Every structure is written in C-alpha cells, then in structure tokens.
Amino acid sequence: MPHLYLVDGSGYIFRAYHVLPKLTNQHGEPAGAVYGYTTMLWKLAKELHEADGPTHLAVILDAAEHTFRNEMYxxxxxxxxxxxxxxxxxxPMIRDATRAFSLPCIEEAGWEADDLIASYAKAALAQGWQVTVISSDKDLMQLLTEPxxxxxxxxxxxxxxxxxxxxxxxxxxxxxxxxxxxMGDAVDNVPGVPGVGPKTAAKLINEYGDVEAVLAAAPGMKPGKLRENLIANAEMARLSRKLVELASDVPLPQPLEEMALDGIPEAPLRAFLEHHGFKSLLAKLGQVADAPAPTPVSPTALPQAEEPPCDHDSYATVTDEAALDRWIAxxxxxxxVAIDTETTGKDPMLAELVGVSLALAPNRACYIPLAHGGTDMFAEKPVQLDRDAALAKLRPLLEDPGVLKIGHNLKYDLIILARVGVDVAPYDDSIVMSFDLDAGLHGHGMDELAATHLSHSCIAYKDVVGTGKKQLGFHEVDLRTATRYAAEDADVTLRLWRRFRARLPVEGSTRIYEMVDRPLVAVIARMERHGIKVDRERLAQLSRGFxxxxxxxxxxIHGLAGGPFTIxxxxxxxxxxxxxxxxxxxxKGKSGVYSTDVNELxxxxxxxxxxxxxIAMRVLDWRQLTKLKNTYTDTLQEQINPATGRVHTSYSLTGAQTGRLSSTDPNLQNIPIRTETGxxxxDAFVAEPGNxxxxxxxxxxxLRLAAHMAxxxxxxxxxxxxxDIHSLTAQELFGELNRDTRARAKTINFAILYGISRWGLAGRLAVTPDEAQAMIDRYFERFPGISRYIADTLTxxxxxxxxxTLFGRKTHFPRLKSKVQHERQGAERAAINAPIQGTSAxxxxxxxxxxEPALAEAGLTGTRMLLQVHDELVFEVPQAEVDAARVVIERVMATAAEPAVKLDVPLAVEIGVGESWGAAH
Structure with missing residues (x-):
C-alpha cells in the first residue's frame, strides 16, 4: 500500500536551528540550521525508507507570513x-537542500503549510493510501480522525x-x-476566550459538544468570570474556531504521484554538500573519509598557534581566599584576564550576582562561587567565599588600569558589577571585535563564534539548569557543574579574543574598534543603568483614553456600516x-476574502x-490606536523597574549590521515620531523633579553624508x-516648489539612498513605474554624483x-553574488545604503x-545621557545646567567626526528642551 510521509518543514527548520550549534559554511554564510536540516532529512529519506517503507515523501513549507487567516483577522x-x-x-539554502535530495519542496502563497498538509493527507486517504505527518504540532493533531x-x-x-x-x-x-x-493560542495570537485554558476548554466541550453549543449555554451558566468571558467574547470564539480549522481543500500544487521516493540521486546531493563543505555528509556518499560535523572557518581567519581543546576537568573552583589571591596575583x-559573571536572570538591572569566572590561558580558568544554595534560609549552602570579602579582593584587580579585562558582551557584566560597586576598566569585548571584523557574515553570540572559530560546542545553559517547571536558578546548580559551565565561558572568551586581536590590524578593523565601538561599551552600560523615568499614571491615562x-x-464605524461587526x-x-x-x-485574495490592508483603506x-x-478613515484610526495601546501604553507600564521607577532599555552594539544601535525590552526606537498620539x-517619558x-x-x-561621500x-x-534640501530637490526635479513637490522630493531624496527600485518608488508616490523611473533618471541627471556613488559602491x-564607512567599518554582503534574483537585489539595496547609514551610526x-568627558570638563556633573534613538540623543539635565549643557552637547555632536574625518558639509544639530521627551520636540 502506498505510504505518504508529509514533513512539516518549518518544524524541522526551527528544531535544526535550536538543537545544533550555530555554524558557518566554507563561504562564511550561517549554515547551522542547513546542516541540521540536511542531516534530519537524510534520515527520513534514506533510513526510514529502509526501515519503515515510505513510498512517497514531500516537504511542506510556509511560503509567506500573510495567508487567508490574516484576511480573516x-x-x-x-x-x-x-x-x-x-x-x-x-x-533559501534549506529549500536548496530539499531539492538536492530530489524531493518535492512544496509551498503555496496564501496558505499555511498545515493547510497543504491537510489537503494532501485528505487526497491520499481518499485513494486508500496510508499517511504519516512528520510533526508534533498540535494544530495538525486535528487530522488524526482517520484510521x-x-x-x-x-x-x-x-x-x-x-x-x-x-x-x-x-x-x-x-x-x-x-x-x-x-483556549486560543498566544503564539499565533488566536484570541480564544480569556481565562479559558486547556482543561476548562476540554470540560466545556465534553459537556456541551462544540463552541456554538458552549456559547448558547453561556447565559444559563452560574454567574462568574467564565460566564462573563464567554458572553463578552462570543464573536472572538467563533472567529477563533475558523482560524484553527485546517483547510483541507487547497488545490494541490503537485500531484501525489510525483512524490514517489525512488532513492536519492547522487549528483545533485553531492554538488550541494560540496558547495557548503559538509564533509561528514559527503562521507556518506563515499567521497571522503569519515569526518566530524563541519568545521566552519571564517574566510578571513589567520593561522593560529595550536591550542588544546577545552578541558572542563581542568577548571578550578575557588572557595578559599588563599586560592583567590593566587589567581589575582x-x-x-x-x-x-578574561572575566564573566553568573547571575540569577537575564535583566542586569534585576539579576543578582551569583559568581565570577576568570581565565588566564586556554584551560587555565576558574569559577568563584559567591551566592550558591537554595533561597530557603534553612537550605544547605555549599562552601564558598563570602561575597563582600571576595569582591573586596577582586575590585582592585578589575579596576586596575594596568590589567586588561576581556569579556564577551561585556556590557551585561559591567552593569552587574557596577551594581555591587565595581567599575571595570580597561577592557576589550570579543563580541564587538567579532562584529567589527565580520558584520554580515554570521551572528556574534559566543556559541556560534566558538563553533566557527574554535570548532568547539559550548555547554548549553539549559543543560545546566534544566527547562520548564523543573528549571533551576543558576544559584541552585551544584558547584562542579557550575564551574564547568562558567569557567568555559571565560576560557572561550579568552580564546576568541586572542584570534580577533590578531586579525584587527591585519584586516584594517582596529580603527573602527578603537575609535568608535570599544569606548561605547561602558557608555551604553551607564546609560542603561540610568534608565529614564516614566509616568505610570500618564501611561494608564493614555490607555484609558485610548x-x-x-x-x-x-x-x-458600526453606525456607518449599518450594524455591528468585528472590525x-x-x-x-x-x-x-x-x-x-x-x-x-x-x-480578493486566493481565499476569496477582500483585501483590507492599509494601502487599500x-x-x-x-x-x-x-x-x-x-469608514475607511475611521478603521485606520482604530487600527493605529489599538496598536499603540497594545504595544506601548499597556506594555510600558509592565516594564518599569520596581526598584528605580524607570525604564531601562537594552542596547545592542551588534544588532544591526550597518553599525546602528538597536533597542529592546522595551524597543524605544519604534515609538511613532510624527503623529500626535506618538x-x-x-510625553510619558519625563524628568525627575528639578530636571x-x-x-x-x-x-x-x-543626506549631508551623501552630499559629501558622493x-x-x-x-x-x-x-x-x-x-532646505527638499525644496532644492523639488525645484531641480519638478521646476516648481509647492507642498506636493516638496513632499515628493523628500521621499525621493531618502528613497534613492536606499537603492529603491522604480516599482518601489512608484508605490510610495502613487505613480506608474514609468513615471517613477523618469523621476529617478531626472534625479541622477541633476545630481550625477549620486549615480556614480551607487555604481562605485556596488562595484x-x-x-x-x-x-x-568613512571610519572603516566593514559590512559584508555574501548574497551579492546569489543566483536568486530577489536575494541579490536585496543585498544590492542594502550595500548602497550601508556606507551612509553606517557612517551616520x-x-x-x-x-x-x-x-561624558566633555560634560564633566564643563562641570556639568548632573547632566546625564539617557537614550539614543536613530539620530537623536536624549538627556536629563538639571534646570540650572540647561544653557551650558546645550552648548556642550551641540558642539560635541557637530564635531564628532573630527579629526578622523573632515566633512565637506556641516553637521546641524537641533535641540529642544521640555518637561518630557515629547515636550522637548
């Protein structure tokens, strides 16, 4: 009997990504998920074929995020x-991997992989086939109704x-x-009924039969929250029922017969494995001797002296003062010395210090536990140093100007140690070094860098503390396990630093590291510690107002529509x-639902x-207010630190490959700028009294940098x-200046710098592609330097x-030579803008x-830098210092490029002051 295996490709991809270490292939491209996926698919296509006998097999993927369900909700x-x-x-490489096995790789715009799987399963069952779905997804469990x-x-x-x-x-x-x-689904944002979990939902369905019966019975239920929620959310429950239902009538993109599993042709698979350098998988084809999983290398890595592999048994646990004194000496x-801290959590403003690790040479590393043991006052605690006594000995070392401290993502450790009175300096940060050397080639987390540069797989945090309800705090981990994990972090950091330090001058990255990024680590750590005050009541008022x-x-809207409906x-x-x-x-889309996206409205x-x-205008207003409430006014209240009453955003120096800082928890860079509600x-971000x-x-x-660089x-x-540069452009392009031509010129000025296509500009200006191309051509005629800059940059x-950038920051674009057109074009657009945006950053x-030094020199000790948002710096200033601070801040920003770079255009700085961030604009 034919037996069809349907692989939930998305589930495989994310499992491969999270289970295996992050690796790069021989071209410097991230490929850990590709390697894991390829290995897993091989097991299915080959080993299962021999052991279990699938006769047909296909991988089903999600084509895009927008489907008919988005049109429903x-x-x-x-x-x-x-x-x-x-x-x-x-x-795209995973799709290539699937095709390398000569297996169908099926996706369809407008439909989720689950719907395609359901439709193929229904078609196969109708022909009397057996079907196995390779997945653990709960939604697909709805298919298990047939024998x-x-x-x-x-x-x-x-x-x-x-x-x-x-x-x-x-x-x-x-x-x-x-x-x-x-019950709804928080991951997919299926609303469900508030307060109804799996057990309550099962009880209701077992009692009443289905959602409609439950809703019909709700008015007769005993008074309580469940009854209220069922009545108030009846329409959302009905909508949720439609959202979770699998579509099993999707037209099949490929016939069942073409999914026959007839072995794996060697040629395409060999070509794929050779392209990525997957030696251990090539060994299965008889090409090379057995080898370990790929040993990816950076394309610019320098030869290094041989180092022994990480030996976890060599790491020391320091539990007495004499031993600590020897390590410090x-x-x-x-x-x-490389350093790392272990704490009780991820938020450095809330976490408590648990221990410190040091590394002096490969495998010469130790862990100094300071706060291990249960939280119960009667819990037994292991032998360890008194925290205050140990910190009193470590502080002179960590603050010694003659000893370089080395960390990975050191900003976190600086905040933790500053909270216990230790001001670490001087320092190097290996995550920033990696970013300045290889931005765009791969990620810069320790695990990925260890695999890429050291061929080492780090101990996973979850393997130390566990997961789920049984997860421990790091302070509850036994000292032997804690030492192996913590000392490895310091050891790996030291090994990475040795490699990156050697590469910086050879590859021309010392300048950007020393003049721009390294000094910023401590600055941002202090900004994050300062945080910014948020008026909780103001946010609550805004939420109520919204x-x-x-x-x-x-x-x-309901009145205009002639009756209620779910907006x-x-x-x-x-x-x-x-x-x-x-x-x-x-x-209408493929599902037969009318489009109501923002462009249509x-x-x-x-x-x-x-x-x-x-009604369209009102719906747009409704959508904006709903998003602002859910994303900002409600959420920001929850992110106020209870100890400081302030919001402490977290900045990443490696989050954007052009060098821009990114902000998370909360993301303050996405608050709308130009709207009244934004x-x-x-306005809820305020100063302390007297400031x-x-x-x-x-x-x-x-635009100023474009004028200079082009x-x-x-x-x-x-x-x-x-x-006014936009007025000038309007006059040059359109021969006249009015509100409409200036607005169009402004759009064109910025769009050109982002390498926009004729179709992209046509969409923004609501003109035809030919009209947009004529504007682009006219722009390049009037400003030929821009055209030359774009051509030279791409070359x-x-x-x-x-x-x-003008300061030497490199951003790599491995996809510039991609054979896939949209990937190549996307890389080209990013490459055009990267030098300008990166120089701005x-x-x-x-x-x-x-x-900070300039403010201190001017005696402005009360002025603090709190936020960096796009091209803006936000300060909290004592009222008595405002006039003097304004002068210093404007001077420092206007001359920031000098003397390293002398610009042909002045840098203009606009300054505003107010009781709140909003009022300062």
Whole structure:
C-alpha cells in the first residue's frame, strides 16, 4: 500500500536551528540550521525508507507570513517575533537542500503549510493510501480522525494516534478544533476566550459538544468570570474556531504521484554538500573519509598557534581566599584576564550576582562561587567565599588600569558589577571585535563564534539548569557543574579574543574598534543603568483614553456600516465595504476574502466621493490606536523597574549590521515620531523633579553624508548655505516648489539612498513605474554624483564582498553574488545604503563616547545621557545646567567626526528642551 510521509518543514527548520550549534559554511554564510536540516532529512529519506517503507515523501513549507487567516483577522500571528537574524539567510539554502535530495519542496502563497498538509493527507486517504505527518504540532493533531493517518515526532521517536490527543487535551481529534478555539493560542495570537485554558476548554466541550453549543449555554451558566468571558467574547470564539480549522481543500500544487521516493540521486546531493563543505555528509556518499560535523572557518581567519581543546576537568573552583589571591596575583603579573559573571536572570538591572569566572590561558580558568544554595534560609549552602570579602579582593584587580579585562558582551557584566560597586576598566569585548571584523557574515553570540572559530560546542545553559517547571536558578546548580559551565565561558572568551586581536590590524578593523565601538561599551552600560523615568499614571491615562477613543470609533464605524461587526476581522470588514456598502475596486485574495490592508483603506479614504471613505478613515484610526495601546501604553507600564521607577532599555552594539544601535525590552526606537498620539506616548517619558529632558537630533545627517561621500557640489553648497534640501530637490526635479513637490522630493531624496527600485518608488508616490523611473533618471541627471556613488559602491562591494564607512567599518554582503534574483537585489539595496547609514551610526557613537568627558570638563556633573534613538540623543539635565549643557552637547555632536574625518558639509544639530521627551520636540 502506498505510504505518504508529509514533513512539516518549518518544524524541522526551527528544531535544526535550536538543537545544533550555530555554524558557518566554507563561504562564511550561517549554515547551522542547513546542516541540521540536511542531516534530519537524510534520515527520513534514506533510513526510514529502509526501515519503515515510505513510498512517497514531500516537504511542506510556509511560503509567506500573510495567508487567508490574516484576511480573516489582521492580528493573526501579529505578535510573533521575527525569525532570528542568522536564520533568515538559511531559508533559501534549506529549500536548496530539499531539492538536492530530489524531493518535492512544496509551498503555496496564501496558505499555511498545515493547510497543504491537510489537503494532501485528505487526497491520499481518499485513494486508500496510508499517511504519516512528520510533526508534533498540535494544530495538525486535528487530522488524526482517520484510521489511515498517524503522526511521527522524530525528535522523540514517538508515533501518535487519536489516543495521544486524548492524553494531551482531554478530547478526541474530532473535537480538538473546538478546544483550540476556546483556549486560543498566544503564539499565533488566536484570541480564544480569556481565562479559558486547556482543561476548562476540554470540560466545556465534553459537556456541551462544540463552541456554538458552549456559547448558547453561556447565559444559563452560574454567574462568574467564565460566564462573563464567554458572553463578552462570543464573536472572538467563533472567529477563533475558523482560524484553527485546517483547510483541507487547497488545490494541490503537485500531484501525489510525483512524490514517489525512488532513492536519492547522487549528483545533485553531492554538488550541494560540496558547495557548503559538509564533509561528514559527503562521507556518506563515499567521497571522503569519515569526518566530524563541519568545521566552519571564517574566510578571513589567520593561522593560529595550536591550542588544546577545552578541558572542563581542568577548571578550578575557588572557595578559599588563599586560592583567590593566587589567581589575582597571576592575572596582575600577566596583565590581562578574561572575566564573566553568573547571575540569577537575564535583566542586569534585576539579576543578582551569583559568581565570577576568570581565565588566564586556554584551560587555565576558574569559577568563584559567591551566592550558591537554595533561597530557603534553612537550605544547605555549599562552601564558598563570602561575597563582600571576595569582591573586596577582586575590585582592585578589575579596576586596575594596568590589567586588561576581556569579556564577551561585556556590557551585561559591567552593569552587574557596577551594581555591587565595581567599575571595570580597561577592557576589550570579543563580541564587538567579532562584529567589527565580520558584520554580515554570521551572528556574534559566543556559541556560534566558538563553533566557527574554535570548532568547539559550548555547554548549553539549559543543560545546566534544566527547562520548564523543573528549571533551576543558576544559584541552585551544584558547584562542579557550575564551574564547568562558567569557567568555559571565560576560557572561550579568552580564546576568541586572542584570534580577533590578531586579525584587527591585519584586516584594517582596529580603527573602527578603537575609535568608535570599544569606548561605547561602558557608555551604553551607564546609560542603561540610568534608565529614564516614566509616568505610570500618564501611561494608564493614555490607555484609558485610548480605550474610550477605540470604543467611540467602534460605535461610529458600526453606525456607518449599518450594524455591528468585528472590525479586526478583514473578512467581515471587506464584506461591509465591498458588499454591504458597494465600494468599487475591491480585490480578493486566493481565499476569496477582500483585501483590507492599509494601502487599500488609504485608497478608499482618498476617494472622498466614495460612501465608504469615512469608514475607511475611521478603521485606520482604530487600527493605529489599538496598536499603540497594545504595544506601548499597556506594555510600558509592565516594564518599569520596581526598584528605580524607570525604564531601562537594552542596547545592542551588534544588532544591526550597518553599525546602528538597536533597542529592546522595551524597543524605544519604534515609538511613532510624527503623529500626535506618538507624541503623547513620548510625553510619558519625563524628568525627575528639578530636571528637564533635552533632545538633540542630527538634522538630515544621511543626506549631508551623501552630499559629501558622493561629492555632489549642488547639495554641498545648499547645506553650507543652510538651504532646505527638499525644496532644492523639488525645484531641480519638478521646476516648481509647492507642498506636493516638496513632499515628493523628500521621499525621493531618502528613497534613492536606499537603492529603491522604480516599482518601489512608484508605490510610495502613487505613480506608474514609468513615471517613477523618469523621476529617478531626472534625479541622477541633476545630481550625477549620486549615480556614480551607487555604481562605485556596488562595484567595490561585488569585488571585495563588503562595503566600508568613512571610519572603516566593514559590512559584508555574501548574497551579492546569489543566483536568486530577489536575494541579490536585496543585498544590492542594502550595500548602497550601508556606507551612509553606517557612517551616520559611527558619528553618533563618537559623539556619545566624547559626551561624558566633555560634560564633566564643563562641570556639568548632573547632566546625564539617557537614550539614543536613530539620530537623536536624549538627556536629563538639571534646570540650572540647561544653557551650558546645550552648548556642550551641540558642539560635541557637530564635531564628532573630527579629526578622523573632515566633512565637506556641516553637521546641524537641533535641540529642544521640555518637561518630557515629547515636550522637548
């Protein structure tokens, strides 16, 4: 009997990514997930073929994030974080891997992989085939209603049938969709019914039968929160039932017969494995002798002296003062030491110090436990040094100007140690070194760098503390295990530093490291410690105000629509606009649902004669307010540190490959700038009594840098005169200056620097592609230096594989030579902008590094730098220091490029002052 195996490719990809260490292939591309996926697929295609006998096999993937479910509910999967930065470039390589096995790789726009799997399973069962779904996804368990289908979780080597659904959810697979609808799904943002979890959902479905029956029975239930929630959220429950239902009638992109598993042709697989350098997999083809998993190397790595592999048994646990004294004396004599801290959590403003590790040479490392043992006062604690006594001995070493301290992502450790009174200096940071050498080639986390440069797989944190309900705090880990993990971190950091230190001068990266990035580590650590005060009540008022406005908008929208409907449901909104109200020009997706995205609503709103223009405008307002409330005013309240009353965002020096800082927890860089509601949110960021907020913003810095770097006389002269550059461009391009031509010129000015295509510009300006191309051509005629800059930048990038800023920052673009057109074009656009955006980032970083000494020299000891957002620095300033601080801040920012770089255009700085961040604008 034919037996079809359907592989849930997305599940395989993420398992491969998280289970295996991060690796790069011989081209310097991230390839850990590719290697893991290839290995797992080989096991299925070959070993299972021999042992279990699948006759047909296909890998099913998600084509894109937007599907027909987004048209039903625009918040579907809205809160999912983006894929990890180093995983994104591996997706096309994973598709290549599938095809290298000569296996069908199936995806379809508008549909999720689950829907394709359901449709193929239904078609195969109808022909009398057996079906096995390779997945552990709960949504796919709805398929286990037929005797001819089962699921296989290859990670646990477990086959699942209907009994597995009953065991996990308390209902059979035929009722699973009802349970999933009531309980909702936080990952996919399926709303469900608040307060209803798996057990309550199963109880309700077992009692009443399905969602509709539960909702019908709700008014008769005993008074309580469950009854209230079921009644209030009835429509969301119905919507959730549709969202979780698998579509099993998707037209099959490829016939079942073409999925026959007839062995693996060697030639395409060999070519794929050779391209990536996967030696151990090539060995299976008989090409090379057995070898370990790939030993990826950086393409620019220098020959290094042989080092012994990490020997965890050689690491020492320091539990007495005499031993600690010996380690400190040896570090002082040597002049450098790698350090790392172990703590109780990830947030350095909340976590407590548990221990410190040191490394002096490969395998010469130790761990100094300071706060191990249970939290219960009666819990037995291991023998360890008194924390205060140990810190009193470590402080002189860590603050000694004659001893270099080396860390990896040292910013975290600086904050932890500063909170216990230790000011670490001087220092090197291996994560920043790696970024300055190899930005764009791979990630810079310790695990990935250890695999890439040391061929070493670090101990996983979860293997030390466990997972789930049984997870321990690091302070509860036994000292032997803690020592192996913590000392390894310091040992690996030291080994990476030795390699990167040798590469910096040879590869021309010393300048960017020493002049821009290294000094910034301590500056940002202090900024994060300072945080910024947030008015909780103001945020709460905004949330309540947004609630009122949202409710009022809903009333207006329902009145305009002639009755209530779920505004967040694109399907219902589309039916209202294009069916009930009769608006012309609606476009349907493959699922038959009208599009109601922002472009479509703006089109309707712009048509003032349309009967739906007002409702479209109101829906756009409703969407904006809903997002602001959920993303900012509600969430920011939860992120106020209870000890300081301030928000402490976390900055990453390696988060954006162009060198820009990125901000998380919370992300303050995405607060809307130009809207009134966005300003209201910034109004909640306030100064302490007796202080004000000062915001200093570079004016049009990227356009100024473009004028200098592309050598455009007209632009340089205009900036020197202080002209409005967008007005100049409007006059040059359109021959006249008015509000419309200036707005278009502004869009073109910035879009050109990002390498925008004719189609991209056409979309932004609402013109035809030919009209957009004519504007681009005209722009290059008037400013030929920009055209030359773009051509020269791309030529340099293609020849060398990277671009450079004026300060020497390199950004690598391995996809510039991709055979896949959209990948190559995306890399080209990024390469065009990287030198300009990267130089802008370098300049503001230099300003930040110089700011504290300049303020101190001026005697402005109360002025503190709190935030960096795009081209803006935000300060908290005592009222008595405002005038003097304004002068110092403007001078430091305006001259930040000098003397390393002398620009042909002035850097203009706009400064505002107010009681809040919003008022400072």
């Amino acid at each position: 625009d918040q579907y999967k809205a809160h999912r974080p983006p894929a990890p930065e180093d995983l994104v470039p591996q997706f 001819g289908i089962d699921m296989l979780d290859t990670m646990r080597d477990r086959r699942m049938g209907p009994e597995a659904v009953v065991e996990k959810f308390g209902v059979g697979p035929e009722k699973l969709g009802e349970v999933l609808a009531l 040896e570090a002082r004599h040597q002049g450098y 609630d009122t406005e949202i409710a009022a908008l809903e009333t207006v 967040g449901s694109p399907k219902q909104l589309g039916d209202v606009l294009f069916e009930r109200m009769g608006i012309k020009g609606g476009r 703006e089109r309707i709103a712009a048509s003032h004669e349309s009967p739906g223009a007002e 300003r209201q949110i910034r 004000v907020i000062l915001a200093a913003d570079y004016s049009q810095i990227e 050598d455009v006389p007209a632009l340089k002269e205009a900036f020197a005169r202080g002209d 340099h990038a293609r020849d060398n594989g990277f671009t450079q 370098d300049i503001i970083k230099r300003a930040m590094a110089r700011m």
